[in-house]
Amino acid sequence: MSLAQRKRRLVSDELSRAALQLLARTGFDAVTVDEIAAVAGVSKRTFFRYFASKEDVVIQFLAEMGTGMRAELAGRPADEPPSEALRHAVLCSVHACAGHSRQALSVVRLILGTPALLARFLERQAQWRDDLAEELAARLALDPRTDLYPQLAAGIALTAFGTVLQRWSDSDGAEDPQALTDRAFAVIAPALDAVDGRSGPPADS
Known part of the structure; x- marks a missing residue:
């Protein structure tokens, strides 16, 4: 610069x-x-x-998270299961947002507890979902315009991200954000890895 x-x-x-x-x-x-x-x-x-x-000052705290998540996802090994690749992508932002400092905890609680800031946070997540979906589609050779999987998988991963932040905030920082992320992805991994978006509708029984 x-x-x-x-x-x-x-x-x-x-x-x-x-x-x-x-x-x-x-x-x-x-x-x-x-x-x-x-x-x-x-x-x-x-x-x-x-x-x-004032909102923009706080939102700068979140500004580079989406870019970081997408870059982390793009850098994961091509043969890695989607759940593992997405877990690493989300962890990138968990560490940036949840850190281990009291100030980070205070800011997260401020965002989650202030309607105007929470709305801006959710707006950001909508853009992150689109970015992650695009990256997932490229990794799996899917068409994001027709395949449901990329958007659904990205949305599930970001739901896990939001849940981790909420639990970490509610615990007053007592729970480890990485451990929470690992637990969250252990729950959603079967869904992320069992569906690749290329299967057609289920056959009639």
């Missing part, structure tokens, strides 16, 4: 750090943009050069 890009990234990261700490401590609705800017040591005008709203 150029010097200007690095400077912009530093300011953006500092705004995000300050906002996440303040929002997690005080609550989303109770914090104003002016307060976030003051904590970060910038003007309100500077804040709006980087973010359009």
